Amino acid sequence: VPVDVDPGTYNIDVAAAAAAVTPRTRAIMPVHTAGLPADMDALGKLAADTGVSIVQDAAHAQGARWQGKRVGELGSVAVFSFQNGKLMTAGEGGAVLFPDSGLHEAAFLRHSCGRPRTDRHYRHEVAGTNMRLNEFSAAVLRAQLRRLPAQTELRDKRWALLSRLLGAIDGVVPQSGDARADQNTHYM
Numbered sequence: 001v002p003v004d005v006d007p008g009t010y011n012i013d014v015a016a017a018a019a020a021v022t023p024r025t026r027a028i029m030p031v032h033t034a035g036l037p038a039d040m041d042a043l044g045k046l047a048a049d050t051g052v053s054i055v056q057d058a059a060h061a062q063g064a065r066w067q068g069k070r071v072g073e074l075g076s077v078a079v080f081s082f083q084n085g086k087l088m089t090a091g092e093g094g095a096v097l098f099p100d101s102g103l104h105e106a107a108f109l110r111h112s113c114g115r116p117r118t119d120r121h122y123r124h125e126v127a128g129t130n131m132r133l134n135e136f137s138a139a140v141l142r143a144q145l146r147r148l149p150a151q152t153e154l155r156d157k158r159w160a161l162l163s164r165l166l167g168a169i170d171g172v173v174p175q176s177g178d179a180r181a182d183q184n185t186h187y188m
Contacts, residue, residue: 008176032061035185060187072097090137
């Protein structure tokens with residue numbers, strides 16, 4: 001169920017998300033739009049109050065931080081993309097980070113053809129796939145981690161000028177910030 005976004009940050013409007021939660025709701029998926037983390041404090045409270053899980057779409061947010069924590073450390077599932085246009089790329093692929101080992105193991109079964117990590121006899125416990133990032137792509141991504149902080153810093157410096165110039169154009173409203181987002185990656 002799509003909900004509206006905050007017109008300043010372009011991120012999910014938490015009040016709109018709260019109004020859309022029903023007994024059938026299983027997850028709320030905030031997108032950290034253009035690298036600006038969504039209001040994870042309010043979303044965390046909404047999740048706690050409703051019992052609904054948060055699944056962060058962090059495809060734009062490699063390196064982003066919310067109050068000193070990286071988006072993958074905010075206590076909920078976080079999903080990253082590494083397709084060609086992202087901040088870190090391996091051509092295709094992605095990563096999913098989990099807040100606990102139980103969710104991690106359940107996901108491992110799904111991506112490992114339904115077989116547990118210790119299986120050596122091809123015993124499939126659940127339906128699964130073989131859609132894993134290959135080791136070469138992972139190595140390419142790992143090398144990019146070293147340069148990510150410098151690239152993020154450069155985009156952050158350039159954003160001040162770009163947002164000022166864009167804001168001078170009639171009808172263009174650059175994305176605002178949030179002081180609690182202490183690292184916006186300024187994707188695209």
